[in-house]
Amino acid sequence: MSFAREASRAVRSTLVLWVLTAIIYPLAMIAFGQLVFPFQANGSIIQNAQGEAVGSILIGQPFTSDRYFNSRPSTTNYSTANPQEDEAGVLKTGVSGASNLAPSNPALLDRIQGKSDPDPEKAIEGDLPRLQQAGVKPTHDLIYTSGSSLDPHISLAGAAAQIDRIAKARGIQPNQLGGLIRQNTDGRFLGIFGEPGVNVLKLNLALDALNPVP
Amino acid sequence: MVLAIYVGFIITTAIGEYQGNPAVNALLGEQAPNLEGKEVRFGWAQSALFATTTTGTMCGAVNSLHDSFMPNGGFVTLSNMFLQIVWGGQGTGTAYLFAYLLLAVFVTGLMVGRTPEFLGRKIEKREVVLASFLILLVHPIAILIPGAIALAFPDQLAGISNPGFHGLSQVIYEYASAAANNGSGFEGLGDSQPSPLAIAGGASSTATALWWNLSTCFSLLAGRYIPITALLLLAESMSRKQPVPLTSGTLRTDTGLFTGITAGIILVMGALTFFPILALGPIAEAFQIARGLG
Incomplete structure (x- = not known):
């Protein structure tokens, strides 16, 4: 040829x-x-009661208010940043990543139990004291950060531990919240793989529907 | 046999993750699985299963961060990439298993004083040299020598993020991952161009990233092409040999005894080469955690 x-x-x-x-x-x-x-x-975008897009079910969001179920701690604060000081362009591109702390790394314990330091810049609040202050019994998912830093779920125990705090902040009956948690739980994949988790965004939307912000 | 190793590895990893970090469990006041670097929907069990599978099969995708696994997980993921036969990559796992089989035949042949034969073909000096040196020795060379260089300059080159024994695991994991064609990593290592996360934290990893990008090239190339060439030469020389008839004096290679010997060879040749690293990395870290971080 x-x-x-x-x-x-x-x-x-x-x-x-x-x-x-x-x-x-x-x-x-x-x-x-x-x-x-x-x-x-x-993108699995869900809308609130007014029909505005409020987020994706697959991507977690930071909830820190007493009136809502709080998310897991995140190394990137769920890819959010202060719009005034966003040098790294987080809001434009998004960011994801884990702490990568080894179990033997003292920094992991410092992050969990907090560390006081004369220099306020270096002091760490700690996830454990923060939860205890809020009257929430710490569970493992609420003190460990996730791999993606965007985990949309918390564990069933982690959600149940927050019931009392939310019921007090909103002045509603704790048993109403138990039903909401059950409705917004994603079961195991194919019934066997992984663990059940509560979708925080869906749960908080349902919470607002039940007890609208005054 | 491979299945047995695989299941054993999964159980080892899963136990470590299920028991969780003793230091954190003490703070929580209860036993809880280690969920650092893991998603709730995967949990400890599926993360352990996936970590074992992805490092064993040269996949390299992760659903949880191996750096934050308990030492059991670090031990298993490293061992997987050192051995390269717990399933192994597509095709290469079988190829490495054949290399180990050839060596097992050779060693047993020496023990009983017969000419070693495999699949009806004589194993001679050339085959043994190819199998042992090129296939089984290149892997440690590609991992341990650059690893030693990086560890000699921990600040300038290695960019280790976790102190103590885990730092050694981080460096060796990176080279093992490169040489074994895997691609996962103990990602705390300063091995990438600064991410937005690193800039936000005020860290700069440019210098160490340059070192990692260049030095892992050596491991990548050596870990792939030298064994491939050696395997092709091996296959070529085996195919040219005259088959020898099966006699009562032939050493059978399809018995349980022989499989057991092969497992022993894999342990001795593959695992013991890397045992010092495993002892100083994950095993030492496990003792450190068991003793309490202090």
């Missing part, structure tokens, strides 16, 4: 593959996603 024919065959097969993998396949995937799974394909 001559060089010209070989070269033209190579060019043609490249073009065919390019059309197939760069145009047809992605378009087919977009069409499939939008037709069959439109909710998931658009």
Whole structure:
């Protein structure tokens, strides 16, 4: 076979593959996603009672108020930043990451139990004293940070531990909250893999629906 | 046999994660699984399963951060990448298993004084040299030598983020991951260009990132291409040999005894090469945690 024919065959097969993998396949995937799974394909965005988009069920958000179920601690504060001092561009690009602290690292214990330091810049509040101050019995998910720093869930025990605090802050009956937690629990994958978790954003939206902000 | 090692590794990791960090458990006042670097929906069990599988199979994706695993997890993930046969990568796992089998045949042949044969073909000097040196020795060389260099300059080059024994594990894990074609890491290590997270924390890891990017190249290339070339040479020389007829004097390689010997060879050749690292890294860390951080 001559060089010209070989070269033209190579060019043609490249073009065919390019059309197939760069145009047809992605378009087919977009069409499939939008037709069959439109909710998931658009980021699992959920809306509040007023119809505004408030977040994705898959991405956690920081909740620190006494009136809401609080999320797990996060190394990136759930990819949020102060808009005035956002040098790293967190709000533009988003950020994710874990503490990567080894179990033997004293910094892990400092972060959990807090550390006092004469220099207020260096003092660490600690997740454990913070929870105890808020009257919440510490559970393991509420003191360890997650791998992605965007974990949307807390454990069932972690949610149950916060019931009393929220009931007091909102002046409602604790037993109403137990039902809400059960409704917003995501079970194990296929019934066996992983652990059940309570979706914090969904739970707090349901909480606001039950007991609207005055 | 591989399944047995695999299950044993999963159980080891899972026990460590389930029991959790004793220092933190003391603060909590109860036993709780170690959830640092893990998502609630995965929990301790699935994270342990995935960590064992991903490091064993040269996958490298993670669903939880290996750096924050208990020492049991560090031991298992490192061992997986040192051995490279607990399933191993697509094709390479089997290839490494064959290399170990050849060595097992050779060693047993020496023990009973027969010409070692495998699949009806004689194993001679050339095959043993290829299997032992090129396949089994290149891996430790690609991991331990750059690891030693990095550890000699911990501040300038290594960029270790966790103090003590765990820092050693971090450095060796990075090279093991590179040489074993894995790609996961003990990610606290300053091995990447500064992330937004690092800039926010005021840390700069540019210098160590340069070292890691260049030195792991050596491990990546050596860990892949030298064994591949050696395996091809090995296959070529095996295929050219005249098959020898099976006689009553032939050493059988399909018995339980032989499988046991192969397991022993893997342990001696593969695991003992790296045992000092495991002892100084995860095992020492486990003792440190058991004693209390003090």
